[in-house]
Amino acid sequence: MYDDELHAKASDYASNRKNAYLAQMQLGKVKKKSQDELNWIWVAHYEGYKEGYWAATGDDRFTTDPAKRKEKNNG
Numbered sequence: 106m107y108d109d110e111l112h113a114k115a116s117d118y119a120s121n122r123k124n125a126y127l128a129q130m131q132l133g134k135v136k137k138k139s140q141d142e143l144n145w146i147w148v149a150h151y152e153g154y155k156e157g158y159w160a161a162t163g164d165d166r167f168t169t170d171p172a173k174r175k176e177k178n179n180g
Contacts, residue, residue, distance in 0.1 A: 111155060112160060113160075114154065115150075115151045115152075115154040115158075116151060118150060118154045119148070119149075119150035119151035119154065120147065122146065122147070122150040123143055123147045123150070126138070126143070126145065126146055152169060155167070156168065156169060
């Protein structure tokens with residue numbers, strides 16, 4: 106997958122997860138979060154989507170996983 110395509114898919118996924126949390130927050134079903142916390146929810150899902158894609162495809166060039174980064178530096 107091209108970087109632009111991966112970015113678009115990860116962004117869509119993160120936005121969907123953030124919007125789902127917002128909807129549940131408005132219904133009073135989850136803890137209320139500040140805008141900063143909601144933004145970090147988006148970031149976590151965005152990075153998680155990309156990391157999951159890289160893990161599934163075996164592409165660890167851009168990994169944020171500290172264990173994998175250590176392996177690359179020692180290998």
